[in-house]
Amino acid sequence: MTPGHDTARPLLSVEGLTIDLPGVQPGLVEDVTFQVREGHCTALIGESGCGKTLTSMSILGLLPASVRVSAGSVWFDGVDLLTRTPRQLRRVRGGPVGMIFQEPMSSLNPTMTVGDQIAEARRLHLGERRKTALARARELLERVGIPNAARRIGAYPHEMSGGMQQRVMIAAAIACEPRLIIADEPTTALDVTIQAEILALLRDLQRDLDLAVLLVTHDLGVVADFCDDVVVMYAGHIAERTTVDGLFYDPAHPYSSALLAAVPQVGQARSRLTVIPGRVPSAGGLPAGCRFEPRCAHAQSPCGERQPDVSLGDGRRTRCGRVASGELTLQGALRG
Numbered sequence: 450m451t452p453g454h455d456t457a458r459p460l461l462s463v464e465g466l467t468i469d470l471p472g473v474q475p476g477l478v479e480d481v482t483f484q485v486r487e488g489h490c491t492a493l494i495g496e497s498g499c500g501k502t503l504t505s506m507s508i509l510g511l512l513p514a515s516v517r518v519s520a521g522s523v524w525f526d527g528v529d530l531l532t533r534t535p536r537q538l539r540r541v542r543g544g545p546v547g548m549i550f551q552e553p554m555s556s557l558n559p560t561m562t563v564g565d566q567i568a569e570a571r572r573l574h575l576g577e578r579r580k581t582a583l584a585r586a587r588e589l590l591e592r593v594g595i596p597n598a599a600r601r602i603g604a605y606p607h608e609m610s611g612g613m614q615q616r617v618m619i620a621a622a623i624a625c626e627p628r629l630i631i632a633d634e635p636t637t638a639l640d641v642t643i644q645a646e647i648l649a650l651l652r653d654l655q656r657d658l659d660l661a662v663l664l665v666t667h668d669l670g671v672v673a674d675f676c677d678d679v680v681v682m683y684a685g686h687i688a689e690r691t692t693v694d695g696l697f698y699d700p701a702h703p704y705s706s707a708l709l710a711a712v713p714q715v716g717q718a719r720s721r722l723t724v725i726p727g728r729v730p731s732a733g734g735l736p737a738g739c740r741f742e743p744r745c746a747h748a749q750s751p752c753g754e755r756q757p758d759v760s761l762g763d764g765r766r767t768r769c770g771r772v773a774s775g776e777l778t779l780q781g782a783l784r785g
């Protein structure tokens with residue numbers, strides 16, 4: 450981490466974001482507030498169905514047509530992206546904000562060569578001529594570790610392996626010198642060894658290009674390796690907002706602590722691995738008070754009636770009333 454980064458200013462500020470399924474279900478995501486600091490990585494974690502993808506997709510106007518943002522703002526570089534028209538958002542996507550998705554094949558155009566796809570981003574956003582843009586595309590393919598870039602520039606996505614396709618997606622995401630990358634489970638669809646390579650590439654690029662990254666992930670190992678700040682989502686809410694050290698050493702929500710306990714660790718006896726009982730409730734089936742209470746190992750009456758959103762200082766927050774009042778201290782994965 451370079452000096453001064455601890456005071457880095459927020460590049461992206463999501464404030465009070467609420468996403469509904471209009472006429473069917475309000476609050477798929479509710480009152481979500483967090484920031485991504487310049488040159489830093491914020492992880493968005495939580496089990497399947499907690500609202501991570503809806504949150505990340507809403508930032509650049511990529512929500513499915515059936516769902517809608519009903520409240521909140523998304524500030525990027527002084528502009529509320531939620532007030533932008535679809536046309537204005539297209540100028541942000543692939544320009545100052547790059548995106549990397551889980552399935553490269555669903556985002557790459559199967560009918561265009563990878564070189565043309567990367568070059569097109571530069572032509573659209575930076576107004577470059579085709580020849581200059583293609584030369585830059587070749588450099589970018591080299592930068593993301595594609596061997597024989599001069600030849601591969603003319604390949605179509607289906608002629609490449611999944612790992613190589615993901616490298617192309619990354620090259621396209623950084624093609625226009627973005628300041629922020631949004632990456633939604635960028636390695637989940639890949640083999641384990643390739644996952645590690647892609648993560649190492651992302652980490653290098655983040656450092657070299659001083660990128661801010663919003664990383665949606667299930668993988669706490671990735672969080673530990675890659676991230677600075679952590680947003681733990683549960684059932685459409687933020688359960689805890691913390692730093693990576695805060696999460697692993699001093700979690701402030703029983704859900705965070707339960708996620709940590711569910712990760713296998715080298716040298717740990719199998720019997721100590723715990724699963725979180727039950728399932729994430731849907732927005733239509735939320736308990737009346739704390740959303741995690743029915744699954745919480747630390748719940749105590751009248752826990753179910755409390756779900757504050759309390760500051761713990763240094764930008765950290767928790768929705769657990771027992772932790773906030775000092776009544777409960779949780780076990781981290783790493784203590785001491």
Ligand SMILES: Nc1ncnc2c1ncn2[C@@H]1O[C@H](COP(=O)(O)OP(=O)(O)OP(=O)(O)O)[C@@H](O)[C@H]1O
Nearest residue numbers: 470477496497498499500501502503504513515731
């Ligand atoms: N298009 C949609 N229509 C209706 N409900 C939706 C839609 N997309 C998501 N949801 C619901 O919103 C909630 C949050 O979904 P989301 O995909 O954001 O979760 P997630 O944490 O990203 O899960 P995963 O890790 O499986 O992608 C879930 O209950 C999901 O069923």
